[in-house]
Amino acid sequence: MYSLRRSIFQFFVGLLALALCVNFVLVYRSTWSHTRAQVERQLHAGWQVFGNELDARRKAQTAMAVLITQDFGLRSEIATFSDQANVESLRVVLDNFRQRSSADLALATDAGGKVLAATDRHFATGSLFSLPSPARSESQQDMLLVREGRLYHVFVTPIYAPAPNLVGWFVLGFAQNDETTRHLSDLTGLQVSLVQKQGRQLQVLASSLGDSERRVLQGMDWPGRPAGNAVLSDDQLYYAAPLQGQDGSLEVVLQRSLSEAMQGYRPLFWQLALMAGVTLALTVLGAFFIAGSVSRPLSELARYVRQVGSGDYATAPPPPARGEVQELFAEFDTMRQAIAERESQIAYAAYHDPLTGLPNRLRFQQLLQEQIATSPEQVAAVLVLGLNHFKDINDTLGHHSGDMVLRQVAARLMAQQRPLDRVARFSGDAFVILLNGVERHEVLALSLHYKQILDEPFLIESIAMTVNAAMGIGLYPEHAESPATLLQRAEIAMYVAKEKRLPCALYSHQQNRYSLLRLSLMSELRGAIDRNELVLHYQPKLDIREKRVSGVECLVRWQHPVHGLIFPDDFIPLAEQTGNIRYLTAWAIRTALTQCARWRQQGMELMMAVNISSVDLQDPTLIGNVTEALAASGIPAESLWLEVTESAVMHDIDKAVELLGGLRKLGVRLAIDDYGTGYSSMAQLKRLPVQEMKIDKSFVMGLTHSEDDAIIVRSTIELGHNMGLSLVAEGVESEEIFQLLARYGCDIAQGYWIARPLAVDAFEHWWRQRAERRIPQEGI
Amino acid sequence: MDGRFAGFCLAMMVLPVMAGELSVTVTTADGKPLPDAVVWVSPGAAPLSPAPSVMDQLDKRFKPFVLPVQTGTQVDFPNSDSINHHVYSFSPAKRFELKLFPGSHNAHTVTFDKPGLVTLGCNIHDWMLAYILVLPTSSFGKTNAQGELKLSVPDGVVKEVSIWHPQLASAPEPLMQKVSGVNMQIRLDKPLKPDPRRRPRGYD
Numbered sequence: 001m002y003s004l005r006r007s008i009f010q011f012f013v014g015l016l017a018l019a020l021c022v023n024f025v026l027v028y029r030s031t032w033s034h035t036r037a038q039v040e041r042q043l044h045a046g047w048q049v050f051g052n053e054l055d056a057r058r059k060a061q062t063a064m065a066v067l068i069t070q071d072f073g074l075r076s077e078i079a080t081f082s083d084q085a086n087v088e089s090l091r092v093v094l095d096n097f098r099q100r101s102s103a104d105l106a107l108a109t110d111a112g113g114k115v116l117a118a119t120d121r122h123f124a125t126g127s128l129f130s131l132p133s134p135a136r137s138e139s140q141q142d143m144l145l146v147r148e149g150r151l152y153h154v155f156v157t158p159i160y161a162p163a164p165n166l167v168g169w170f171v172l173g174f175a176q177n178d179e180t181t182r183h184l185s186d187l188t189g190l191q192v193s194l195v196q197k198q199g200r201q202l203q204v205l206a207s208s209l210g211d212s213e214r215r216v217l218q219g220m221d222w223p224g225r226p227a228g229n230a231v232l233s234d235d236q237l238y239y240a241a242p243l244q245g246q247d248g249s250l251e252v253v254l255q256r257s258l259s260e261a262m263q264g265y266r267p268l269f270w271q272l273a274l275m276a277g278v279t280l281a282l283t284v285l286g287a288f289f290i291a292g293s294v295s296r297p298l299s300e301l302a303r304y305v306r307q308v309g310s311g312d313y314a315t316a317p318p319p320p321a322r323g324e325v326q327e328l329f330a331e332f333d334t335m336r337q338a339i340a341e342r343e344s345q346i347a348y349a350a351y352h353d354p355l356t357g358l359p360n361r362l363r364f365q366q367l368l369q370e371q372i373a374t375s376p377e378q379v380a381a382v383l384v385l386g387l388n389h390f391k392d393i394n395d396t397l398g399h400h401s402g403d404m405v406l407r408q409v410a411a412r413l414m415a416q417q418r419p420l421d422r423v424a425r426f427s428g429d430a431f432v433i434l435l436n437g438v439e440r441h442e443v444l445a446l447s448l449h450y451k452q453i454l455d456e457p458f459l460i461e462s463i464a465m466t467v468n469a470a471m472g473i474g475l476y477p478e479h480a481e482s483p484a485t486l487l488q489r490a491e492i493a494m495y496v497a498k499e500k501r502l503p504c505a506l507y508s509h510q511q512n513r514y515s516l517l518r519l520s521l522m523s524e525l526r527g528a529i530d531r532n533e534l535v536l537h538y539q540p541k542l543d544i545r546e547k548r549v550s551g552v553e554c555l556v557r558w559q560h561p562v563h564g565l566i567f568p569d570d571f572i573p574l575a576e577q578t579g580n581i582r583y584l585t586a587w588a589i590r591t592a593l594t595q596c597a598r599w600r601q602q603g604m605e606l607m608m609a610v611n612i613s614s615v616d617l618q619d620p621t622l623i624g625n626v627t628e629a630l631a632a633s634g635i636p637a638e639s640l641w642l643e644v645t646e647s648a649v650m651h652d653i654d655k656a657v658e659l660l661g662g663l664r665k666l667g668v669r670l671a672i673d674d675y676g677t678g679y680s681s682m683a684q685l686k687r688l689p690v691q692e693m694k695i696d697k698s699f700v701m702g703l704t705h706s707e708d709d710a711i712i713v714r715s716t717i718e719l720g721h722n723m724g725l726s727l728v729a730e731g732v733e734s735e736e737i738f739q740l741l742a743r744y745g746c747d748i749a750q751g752y753w754i755a756r757p758l759a760v761d762a763f764e765h766w767w768r769q770r771a772e773r774r775i776p777q778e779g780i
Numbered sequence: 781m782d783g784r785f786a787g788f789c790l791a792m793m794v795l796p797v798m799a800g801e802l803s804v805t806v807t808t809a810d811g812k813p814l815p816d817a818v819v820w821v822s823p824g825a826a827p828l829s830p831a832p833s834v835m836d837q838l839d840k841r842f843k844p845f846v847l848p849v850q851t852g853t854q855v856d857f858p859n860s861d862s863i864n865h866h867v868y869s870f871s872p873a874k875r876f877e878l879k880l881f882p883g884s885h886n887a888h889t890v891t892f893d894k895p896g897l898v899t900l901g902c903n904i905h906d907w908m909l910a911y912i913l914v915l916p917t918s919s920f921g922k923t924n925a926q927g928e929l930k931l932s933v934p935d936g937v938v939k940e941v942s943i944w945h946p947q948l949a950s951a952p953e954p955l956m957q958k959v960s961g962v963n964m965q966i967r968l969d970k971p972l973k974p975d976p977r978r979r980p981r982g983y984d
Contacts, residue, residue, distance in 0.1 A: 072868070072903045079870030161870045162901030162909055164976045 005295035012287035013280070020276040027272060035261045036237065040230045043239035046188035046254045050241075053184060057153065058142050061172060064101045065140060065157040069170045071097075075161045078108055078168040081116050090117035098172070105152055105173030108159070111166045122148050123173075144176070144243050144250050151176040151194055151205040151250070181208040193217055193253040194243070202253070217253065235259050297325040305332060313340035353425040355403055356410035361487070364424035364432055368483035371436060372476060380476040381435040381443045382486050383450060383504075384494040385413075388468040390429035391579045392618065401460045405467060408460075412453045418446075430494065432487065440475065447471055447504050470497035471504035479507050499573050524560075525571060525580045529587050533559050536591055537757035540766075541609065541728065542749045544742050549770070551607025551641065553750065554592040555757045556584065572613070581613045586625045593633035593640065595760065600635070604767060609641035611673065614648030617655055623662045630666070637667030641692065645673045649688060657687050664689040671728070676712065686723070693720045697731025697751070704736050714744045721745065804964045806927045806943065809971050813927025816846040817945040819966070824917030825934045832856055832889070835900065835910060837865045837880060840980045842900055842910030846946065851895050851916050857888045866903035873914055874898045897944075907978040913944055947972035 068074060074097070077090045090108060098106035098119050107118030118124045140157040152173035159168045174180075181192040185208035193207035193214070202222050207214050220233065222240075231238045236255050243250040307315050313336055351363035359367065371380055387409070394402040406429070413423045413431060426432040435446055451471055457464040472494025480486040489507045497505035528534055538552040558566040575581040589610050596608040616622050630637055642663060649656040649672065660670055671692035672685070676699055695716055702709035713729070720727045729741045732751030741749055755766055806817045830853040836843045838860040849855060859865055859880040868877040873896025878888045892898065892914040902908035921929030943966060 070906060072866075075870065076868075080875065160906075161868075161899070162906055163978070165899045165901070167870060 004298065005291040008291035008294060009284075009287045012290075013284055016280060016283045020280065024272060024276065028269070031265050031268070032258070032262065035258060035265070036230075036232070039237045039256045039258060039261050040239070042188070042256065043190060043230055043237065043254045046184075046190040046192070047239060047241050047252070049188050050184060050192070050252055050254070053187075054153070057174065058155075061101065061103075061142070061155045061174070062140055062157075065155045065170060065172050068097045068101070068172070069157045069159045074108070074170065075159055075167065078110070078116065078159055079161050081110070081168075087117045091119060095119045097170075101172060103172045104175035105154070105171070107171045107173075109169045109171070111168055113169065116168065120173075123171075145173070146196055146205060146250070149203075149205065151196075177206045178208065181206045184208070188254070190254045190256050193255070195240075195251050195253050197222065197249045197251060202251075205250075217255075232258070297329075301325065301329060301332065304329075308332075308336050308339065311343075313337075313343065356407055356425050358410050358414070358431070359422070359424040361424060361426050361432070364422065364426070364434065365483045365487060367422050367424075368434055368476075368486065371434065372481070372483065375437075376477075378437055379440055379478075381438055381446070382474045382476070382490040383433040383435065383447050384426055384472045384474075384487070384490040385431045385433065385450065385454075386470050386472070386494045386498060387429040387454075388470060388498065389618075390467075393465070393467075397460065397463075404460050405458055405465070408458050409454065409467070412456075413450065416450075416453050426487075426491070430491070432490070440478075443473060443475065444504070444506075447473055451503055470494055470502065472497055473504060473506045475507070495577065498577050525575055525578070526583060528558060528560070529583055533561065534584070534587065535559055535759065536588065536595065537759055538595075538763045539750060539757040540755050540763075541607070542754050544738075544746055544749050549606070549767070550748065551609060551639075552763070553609040553611075553641075553643065553757075554588060554595075555611075556588055576613050576615045579615065581615045582619050582621070585610075585612050585616045585619075585622070586629075589626055589629045589640075590632070593629050593635050596635050596639065597633040602764075604764075607639050607641055607669075608635070609643050609671065611643045611645075612648075614645070614651045614656075617644065617648060617652065617659050619659075622659065623666065626663065626668060627666060630668075638669060641669045641671050643671040643673040643694065646675050646677060650684065653684055653687070657689075660689050675716065682719070690725065692726045692728055694728040694730055694750075695746075700729045700731040700737060700741070700751070701733060703740055704734070710740070713741075713746075717744050717746050800933060800962060802931050802933045802962055802964055804921065804923075804929050804931065804941075804966060806923050806929075806945075806966045807968070809968050811967070813923070813925070814945060814968070814972075815923050815925045815927060816844075817923040817927070817929075817943055818846060818848040818913050818915075818920060819923070819929055819931065819941065819943045820848070820915050820917055820920035821931065821933055822917055822919075822940045822942065823934075824915075824919030825932060826918070827851060827916070828918050830854070830918075834858065835912065836860050837867070837902075837908075840905050840908060842902075842908055844910070845977065846911050846913065846922060848913045848915055848920050848922055849892055850918050850920075851914055852891065852893055853914070854889050854891045855912065857890065859883065864904060865908075867900055868903055869898050869900050871898040872896065874912075877903070905980065907980050909977055911946060941966075945972070946976055947974070 074093055077086065077093050080086070081090060094106040094108055094117055098104070105118070105120050105123060107120075107123050108116050110116055115123060115125060140155065142153065142155045145152045145154050152175055154171050154173040157170045157172070158166055159170050161167045176194055181194060184190075184192040191208050191213070193209060194205045195202040195207075195217070196205055197203075200222050202218055202220065204214050204218050207217070209217060216234075216236075229239075231240075235258050237258055239254045240251045241254075242248055243252055304315070351359055351366070353360045368380070368382065371378075387405070390402065390405070393405055406425075409431065410423070410425065413433065417423050417433070418435075420436040422434040422436070424432050424434075433450055435443065438446060451469060454467055454469050457466045459465070472490045472492065474480065474486045474490030474493060476486055479489050493505045493507035496507075497503065535557050536554040537557055538554050540549045541551045541553060542548070543550040556568050556572075558571055560566050572581065572584075575584050592608045592610050596606060599606055612622070626640070626642075630640065644656070644660070649660075664670060669692065670688070670690040671694055672688065672690050673694050674696045675693050676696040693716070695713055699709045699712050699716075703713055717727045726747045727745075728748040728750060729737075729746045730750050732738050732741065732749040732753050734753050737751075738749055738753060755763075758766055802821075804819050806814045806819065808814050827850050830850045833847060833849050833853055833855045834857075835847055835855050836858050840861060840863070843860075847855070857867055857878050857880060859882055862882045864882070865880040866877065867880060869875055873894050874890065874892050876890050878890070880888060892912060895914045895916045898912040898914060900908075900910040900912065919931050919933055921931040923929045941964070948968070
């Protein structure tokens with residue numbers, strides 16, 4: 001905005017300054033050339049005055065000289081001049097006439113021009129003048145003469161006794177000195193110098209100039225005679241004219257300083273300068289005001305727009321300006337309002353969940369931040385409420401139903417929230433609640449209050465549905481002081497609760513140990529399958545009676561590019577929580593069967609056992625996946641064992657029975673894994689279409705030193721056999737255990753004493769070694 | 781004849797002349813008769829005791845303009861005007877000055893005792909000019925208005941004839957002459973200088 005003002009300002013002032021400068025230059029130039037012409041005229045006039053002066057003197061002195069020459073005494077002296085004795089007498093006579101005519105020199109010669117006597121001793125001898133010829137002897141002459149560096153205007157007059165009897169010449173001389181030139185200078189207003197040319201230099205004989213100027217004139221490289229023109233040199237305008245006498249080397253030089261001549265214009269220049277100054281000042285003021293009146297509203301507008309730009313939409317527009325700018329203001333204000341409106345919409349969208357209308361996670365974080373900032377001393381609790389198996393609702397009933405569940409959950413939470421608490425949607429199937437102003441001991445009760453809200457079934461499209469949830473609790477300031485961390489930790493607690501199937505879990509720092517890794521693994525697992533980061537290891541299952549490897553159990557490993565080899569315990573529970581376990585299981589079945597088929601081609605007849613999760617038991621697609629995998633590999637269904645943990649089965653026994661029944665129909669064999677940890681009853685087990693029971697390794701490993709474990713193992717074997725099941729002992733870590741199991745009648749042994757889970761190459765190597773020895777006891 | 785005298789241009793020639801009277805006619809280069817020319821021969825007749833001559837002042841002029849005299853002649857300077865005159869000569873042949881008052885007849889005489897040309901002037905009237913030619917012989921004459929003169933020549937001598945006139949050029953010049961018995965014709969072959977006489981100024 002300053003640049004506009006400056007532009008206007010600079011334009012006006014610059015233009016005027018330029019005009020004034022040009023004006024001044026023009027005036028000065030014309031004044032100067034006028035002055036020069038004037039001085040030149042003055043020089044010409046001066047030359048005429050000089051000529052007139054000479055003429056006047058000539059007239060006066062001619063008459064005087066003629067008169068003198070007719071003086072009888074003079075004639076007598078000259079006519080009778082005979083010897084040296086008369087010189088003094090004649091000199092006195094001459095001096096008398098010199099004084100009478102105010103001359104500086106008087107002398108007389110004989111008829112031949114030889115000097116008889118002179119008033120000045122410089123002229124006393126010799127023949128000085130080129131005399132007029134006899135034919136012109138009657139005329140009297142005047143000339144300029146230099147003698148000893150002094151200039152004289154001399155009048156040479158013949159003396160007759162009587163005419164035409166020439167007896168001699170009378171000479172009257174007038175010195176042309178500085179005084180004479182000063183007189184001329186006063187008369188003409190010019191500097192007058194009488195000079196004698198000596199080559200290109202000038203010898204100043206007389207001058208009205210001061211010493212320094214005289215030296216300048218003397219030092220000048222005098223060009224040829226300027227033909228009636230003035231010559232300018234260093235501010236001085238010169239005019240030179242020849243004088244008669246002395247073979248034309250004498251000149252009169254008239255000069256004048258131009259700057260001195262310009263002095264007369266000085267008041268004019270002052271007036272011009274004053275006028276220019278006043279005009280410029282007025283213009284500066286005018287330009288300043290005009291520029292200001294244009295630019296001020298604009299800079300106000302700019303300031304206003306900047307304010308709007310920095311996000312201050314609430315500011316009222318500045319006082320309306322005039323003219324076009326006012327319209328601009330109005331437009332800007334309309335724009336401001338539109339922006340403000342849109343921004344509030346955007347802000348709402350940014351801070352709210354469109355589905356439920358609840359604040360979103362970001363907004364919640366802000367609220368939490370505000371809460372902490374306003375009362376940092378107060379305890380606050382963050383509850384993360386994660387719906388269990390929400391994915392299943394989406395998958396089975398469709399996203400629309402899922403959205404309805406979420407909306408209803410949100411509606412209930414909002415309806416029943418305590419006045420000071422804040423509810424927000426945390427993520428896809430999680431909500432978060434901020435409990436304000438609570439004591440630590442109240443937190444659990446309040447958490448349960450919120451959890452109870454979900455106990456009532458939800459009515460979704462005429463279907464009553466129970467939604468289960470896990471709740472994680474994080475406390476400020478106990479667990480974290482920053483909102484983000486607190487939220488993260490509450491979330492971790494929620495996952496812990498899910499994992500442990502608890503209604504709610506309070507965060508503890510132990511939970512956090514792997515939580516960050518887990519969280520990241522959770523999101524990476526799907527990708528890991530695609531990127532072939534997962535591999536299967538195979539652990540042999542040994543037929544105790546036949547001393548033969550009857551099959552292998554495949555166990556998944558995650559070769560993580562950053563974290564290295566990750567064991568299943570660290571990511572299977574996560575995969576179960578996120579539902580990714582389905583993909584993992586499908587992949588494991590496919591891969592294991594493919595490998596099995598490859599081994600069979602190499603003559604390795606092996607049964608393949610694959611673990612399935614409790615989540616898989618809920619998965620209606622599992623049966624289809626298994627069928628496809630069997631078909632693809634060409635492995636008969638009887639060679640595939642699917643192992644499911646006791647606890648997974650017990651989680652939803654009805655569903656498990658149903659699904660396992662479906663699998664069994666395919667011909668696939670089924671095994672109960674980790675038997676002894678799930679507190680299942682025999683009645684329940686009986687319902688399951690399983691062919692094998694795997695005793696949990698915790699019992700097997702304690703076999704040699706715990707009587708209890710031995711009893712449990714032995715009775716389990718007996719029980720299983722009674723139910724027609726094949727018994728597998730896991731955790732066989734020594735020969736001693738192996739022998740015991742053999743004695744108890746266990747069918748199959750599995751454990752480190754036989755072989756740890758091995759990658760494909762390692763397993764094949766182990767297989768070949770074992771085939772060479774044929775002695776299972778020496779397998780290690 | 782001294783140097784100064786010669787300066788006034790004498791034409792000289794030597795010729796046998798019969799004793800007796802010689803008639804001379806002087807004409808200018810263009811054939812006009814020249815008055816006031818003085819002609820003399822030398823050696824001439826011995827000087828006689830000279831008769832006095834007169835140089836009058838009349839009408840603010842000298843009268844006559846040219847006066848030839850024999851050496852030793854006493855010339856009287858009367859003043860026939862009613863005004864004062866101050867006659868002077870700075871000529872080497874005779875230097876003098878005379879203040880002449882009206883009616884001073886016979887009061888002022890000057891004896892010209894040396895041959896030569898004497899130029900007369902008046903200190904009061906600058907234009908007044910006259911010449912007195914002092915000659916060492918009596919054999920001379922002055923031409924009249926017709927340019928004629930007669931002079932007596934001594935017998936049986938080789939003669940030198942001289943001529944002088946104020947308007948003659950200064951350089952010697954051969955004269956065209958024609959002698960026929962006792963008559964002699966002199967014709968100048970150079971033009972004359974201007975007449976040095978000036979008109980009187982002031983009151984007439």
